Amino acid sequence: MIVLGIETSCDETAAALVDGERGIRANLVRSQLDQHAPHGGVVPEIAARAHLEHLDHLIERALGEARLGFGDLAGVAATGGPGLIGGVIVGVMTAKAIAAARRLPFLAVNHLEAHALTQRLTGELEFPYLLLLVSGGHCQLLSVEGVGKYRRYGTTVDDAAGEAFDKVAKLLGLDYPGGPAVERAAKSGDARRFELPRPMKGRAGCDFSFSGLKTAVRHAVAALSDPISAKDRDDMAASFQAAVAEVLEDRSTRAMERFAGEHPDAKSPAFVVAGGVAANQSLRARLAKAAEKRGFRFLCPPPDLCTDNAAMVAWAGVERLRLGLTDGLDFAPRPRWPLEELRG
Numbered sequence: 001m002i003v004l005g006i007e008t009s010c011d012e013t014a015a016a017l018v019d020g021e022r023g024i025r026a027n028l029v030r031s032q033l034d035q036h037a038p039h040g041g042v043v044p045e046i047a048a049r050a051h052l053e054h055l056d057h058l059i060e061r062a063l064g065e066a067r068l069g070f071g072d073l074a075g076v077a078a079t080g081g082p083g084l085i086g087g088v089i090v091g092v093m094t095a096k097a098i099a100a101a102r103r104l105p106f107l108a109v110n111h112l113e114a115h116a117l118t119q120r121l122t123g124e125l126e127f128p129y130l131l132l133l134v135s136g137g138h139c140q141l142l143s144v145e146g147v148g149k150y151r152r153y154g155t156t157v158d159d160a161a162g163e164a165f166d167k168v169a170k171l172l173g174l175d176y177p178g179g180p181a182v183e184r185a186a187k188s189g190d191a192r193r194f195e196l197p198r199p200m201k202g203r204a205g206c207d208f209s210f211s212g213l214k215t216a217v218r219h220a221v222a223a224l225s226d227p228i229s230a231k232d233r234d235d236m237a238a239s240f241q242a243a244v245a246e247v248l249e250d251r252s253t254r255a256m257e258r259f260a261g262e263h264p265d266a267k268s269p270a271f272v273v274a275g276g277v278a279a280n281q282s283l284r285a286r287l288a289k290a291a292e293k294r295g296f297r298f299l300c301p302p303p304d305l306c307t308d309n310a311a312m313v314a315w316a317g318v319e320r321l322r323l324g325l326t327d328g329l330d331f332a333p334r335p336r337w338p339l340e341e342l343r344g
């Protein structure tokens with residue numbers, strides 16, 4: 001069962017082919033970074049046009065690499081939202097056109113579900129499991145009960161974690177996207193140099209907040225020399241990253257307690273971390289330790305499957321196709337699409 005996956009919801013144009021035995025036959029990502037970097041963030045109009053320009057060639061190349069043709073496909077999956085609507089429309093229309101021309105099932109994949117199911121593409125993993133989804137647009141803790149079945153434990157009340165990384169990078173004069181740049185700078189920095197807040201730490205529930213942390217960094221940077229020295233920059237990056245790590249650990253620990261209480265039969269439950277921010281080695285290490293301490297197996301996809309890609313979309317397509325959860329060609333792309341609204 002081979003499914004073509006298409007991802008166009010942000011600034012990565014991606015096409016992949018995945019089979020029902022977890023085989024990734026092709027997985028191509030074309031980043032638009034160089035086009036957005038001068039603007040310090042993703043420009044939706046530029047993104048949509050770039051997806052339109054490159055998607056068909058990318059699909060052709062993916063099929064070529066996998067030595068497959070449209071006739072070998074069992075279905076076509078595209079991210080149907082949430083995301084920048086211009087880009088989502090490009091991906092969805094392309095998938096629908098292929099599905100219509102080849103009389104194939106069409107699958108509109110929720111981008112968050114694609115991240116949430118990625119760990120099942122990389123290996124055996126039973127439902128239910130606890131998921132921390134940390135990306136540029138989202139920061140959520142969820143109980144994953146099945147395909148299309150999610151219960152949200154907590155979410156951010158303001159910025160997403162990746163967004164905070166990107167904004168702090170900008171304040172520190174680092175390149176977009178901020179996550180990898182902040183992580184690199186933090187490696188040679190002193191995490192104890194700046195005292196930054198740990199928003200929500202110790203609070204009941206599993207919600208997050210990052211805007212206060214970003215503001216604290218802005219004030220601290222304003223008090224330094226302009227332009228800031230390399231040492232100041234590295235120390236600030238390290239201090240910020242440590243604060244994020246501590247908050248993610250605190251919130252995840254609460255979620256583990258709740259999950260364990262709700263699933264008393266789960267002997268060695270899994271704690272899965274997914275999304276672009278999960279590519280951060282220092283955050284991963286910290287969360288892995290916290291999970292181990294509470295009897296959870298820590299799982300995290302490899303970095304290239306954490307950041308946006310189409311293999312995860314194709315895999316979500318495989319999972320949904322198996323359950324007969326196909327979509328009609330009248331599916332309307334969705335800029336907002338909370339996981340709780342999914343069909344399972």
Ligand code: KG4
Nearest residue numbers: 135136137162179180276277279280307308
């Ligand atoms: O999942 P993703 O590729 O796109 C969204 O769906 O948002 O996540 C992108 C986000 C960006 O905010 C980026 O700065 C962040 O993930 N990110 C990182 C790292 N690599 C990417 N954040 C922290 N450390 C990293 N190494």
Ligand code: ZN
Nearest residue numbers: 115135276308
């Ligand atoms: Zn994503």
